[in-house]
Amino acid sequence: MKYFFEQLGHTFIPLFKAIGKVTLMVKSAIVWLFKSKLEHAEVIKQSVRIGADSLIVVCLINFFTGMVLALQTGYSSKSLFNEPLYIGTIVGFSIIKELAPVLTAIVVAGRAGAAVTAEIGTMKVTEQLDALHTLGTNPARYLLIPRYIAFIITLPLLTVFADFLGVMGGFVVSLVKLGVPSSVYWNDIFTFMEISNFMHGFLKSIFFALIIATVSFHKGLGTKGGAEGVGKATTESVVTSMVLILVFDYFISAAFVFVGLI
Amino acid sequence: MIEIRNLVKKYQDKIILNGISADISEGEIFSIMGPSGSGKSTFIKCLVKLVVPDSGQIIVDGKDVLGDKNEFELAQMRRNFGYLFQDGALFDSLNVMENVCFGLKYLTDINPSKYEKIAKEKLSLVGLKDVSSLRVSELSGGMKKRVSLARAIVSEPKYILYDEPTTGLDPVNSEKISELILDMQAKLDITSIVVTHDLKLAFTISDRIAMLHGGKFDLPESPGKFRKSADPFVKKFIDDSICHEMKDSNGKK
Numbered sequence: 001m002k003y004f005f006e007q008l009g010h011t012f013i014p015l016f017k018a019i020g021k022v023t024l025m026v027k028s029a030i031v032w033l034f035k036s037k038l039e040h041a042e043v044i045k046q047s048v049r050i051g052a053d054s055l056i057v058v059c060l061i062n063f064f065t066g067m068v069l070a071l072q073t074g075y076s077s078k079s080l081f082n083e084p085l086y087i088g089t090i091v092g093f094s095i096i097k098e099l100a101p102v103l104t105a106i107v108v109a110g111r112a113g114a115a116v117t118a119e120i121g122t123m124k125v126t127e128q129l130d131a132l133h134t135l136g137t138n139p140a141r142y143l144l145i146p147r148y149i150a151f152i153i154t155l156p157l158l159t160v161f162a163d164f165l166g167v168m169g170g171f172v173v174s175l176v177k178l179g180v181p182s183s184v185y186w187n188d189i190f191t192f193m194e195i196s197n198f199m200h201g202f203l204k205s206i207f208f209a210l211i212i213a214t215v216s217f218h219k220g221l222g223t224k225g226g227a228e229g230v231g232k233a234t235t236e237s238v239v240t241s242m243v244l245i246l247v248f249d250y251f252i253s254a255a256f257v258f259v260g261l262i
Numbered sequence: 263m264i265e266i267r268n269l270v271k272k273y274q275d276k277i278i279l280n281g282i283s284a285d286i287s288e289g290e291i292f293s294i295m296g297p298s299g300s301g302k303s304t305f306i307k308c309l310v311k312l313v314v315p316d317s318g319q320i321i322v323d324g325k326d327v328l329g330d331k332n333e334f335e336l337a338q339m340r341r342n343f344g345y346l347f348q349d350g351a352l353f354d355s356l357n358v359m360e361n362v363c364f365g366l367k368y369l370t371d372i373n374p375s376k377y378e379k380i381a382k383e384k385l386s387l388v389g390l391k392d393v394s395s396l397r398v399s400e401l402s403g404g405m406k407k408r409v410s411l412a413r414a415i416v417s418e419p420k421y422i423l424y425d426e427p428t429t430g431l432d433p434v435n436s437e438k439i440s441e442l443i444l445d446m447q448a449k450l451d452i453t454s455i456v457v458t459h460d461l462k463l464a465f466t467i468s469d470r471i472a473m474l475h476g477g478k479f480d481l482p483e484s485p486g487k488f489r490k491s492a493d494p495f496v497k498k499f500i501d502d503s504i505c506h507e508m509k510d511s512n513g514k515k
Contacts, residue, residue, distance in 0.1 A: 028333070031333070032333075035334070119355075122354070123353075123354075126349060127347045127348070127349065128351050128352075128353055128354070130307070130347065130351065131345070131352075131353070133310070133312055133336075133337075133340065134310060134312070134340055134343060134345040134414075135365045135368055135369060135413070136337050136341060136367075136368030136369040136417075137337070137368045138333060138337070
């Protein structure tokens with residue numbers, strides 16, 4: 001029985017500690033957001049960095065995802081109904097509501113999230129974060145707020161790019177490989193899809209941005225040791241962000257369905 | 263004036279500072295010596311609340327540093343201090359000029375158009391010219407320390423905390439740093455607290471030297487008295503340091 005409670009403690013105490021630290025970190029960011037001048041230059045710099053870093057990979061991944069989705073849907077429907085049906089509808093719904101936001105968030109977590117953790121972690125182990133305190137500012141004001149805003153701006157924008165490229169990928173395959181006329185493909189999309197479907201994916205990407213920013217910053221701040229610690233924190237950051245994105249994807253989708261944003 | 267009373271800091275079960283008390287007068291250079299891991303850096307971090315002690319009092323110019331303070335009051339309190347970090351802690355993402363100007367932006371109300379002029383003055387005070395546009399990665403160890411010192415003094419603080427200012431530097435650069443500390447003292451009338459295990463530096467610059475050992479200060483003494491101390495630990499520390507230096511110089515020969 002004692003062993004059971006010890007194991008329970010080993011599992012849950014670090015979890016509650018982490019939740020406490022994240023809460024304090026977010027509180028500090030909110031306080032400084034309203035009580036200090038926003039670092040506009042830093043927000044722009046970070047937005048360009050996060051967006052430009054991930055743009056090509058996001059476009060490439062979503063284009064090919066759209067392509068493979070159209071291919072699979074087309075041939076499956078051909079084998080069932082003898083002709084490719086509703087390719088545009090299936091590609092559109094899958095990409096815009098689910099795949100584009102999730103895949104984009106995963107790419108951004110892997111690239112920009114990892115970069116933020118490595119940067120903050122390196123600053124921590126080289127005392128640059130302490131230096132911020134002694135120079136009249138603090139990590140929340142100078143580093144956290146600009147990066148939060150940058151993630152919240154760029155991830156939804158990247159998701160819009162991903163939506164477009166994913167649908168275009170599906171279009172290319174359905175036209176060239178499956179011989180579906182372009183008017184049929186676009187008609188399939190626009191007949192069944194509404195603006196709420198787009199908003200479903202778009203709003204989800206904002207939640208994912210919050211997850212990536214929080215995790216990458218929290219892991220960076222918790223870095224201990226030298227280069228090895230930075231590497232460990234970066235890996236943990238990427239893995240934790242990816243897991244949380246996929247887990248919260250279900251709960252956010254369920255919440256959206258519950259409020260009618262289908 | 264800085265008054266420290268019964269400062270205690272523990273990391274888990276390990277006692278790092280065990281009831282330290284000291285008074286540091288204005289305009290004084292107060293050095294703290296001690297072996298690695300004795301808590302010297304922890305002590306000076308407590309002075310600006312980068313590390314929060316478990317108990318005790320730190321009173322700077324009559325104000326309690328450790329009392330309940332929000333982040334804004336803390337930032338205000340830290341304006342009195344410049345901090346030279348052990349490895350410089352310069353911001354990698356900024357160049358030299360941006361690093362030095364950083365403090366002006368957040369610590370002062372000076373018009374931004376004057377930042378560059380002030381930063382250049384401070385850089386020349388630490389003996390650096392034509393380095394403004396260099397990246398941190400392009401600087402040598404000695405230059406990093408000097409840029410870091412320029413950054414620490416840019417807002418003209420009343421107190422400067424030096425954390426191992428000569429560690430990792432060759433004798434020539436160490437000499438330059440000790441001259442700089444004395445120069446800062448003479449020109450800017452700053453109170454300096456220097457953490458070091460460099461005997462030569464401590465004997466050259468200090469008004470008083472304290473040995474941090476077993477979480478406590480041995481009585482702070484003038485360099486002359488410190489050198490002749492009867493305390494077995496201080497004697498051993500001085501003898502070992504001299505032996506180490508001699509071995510180093512013989513090895514080099």
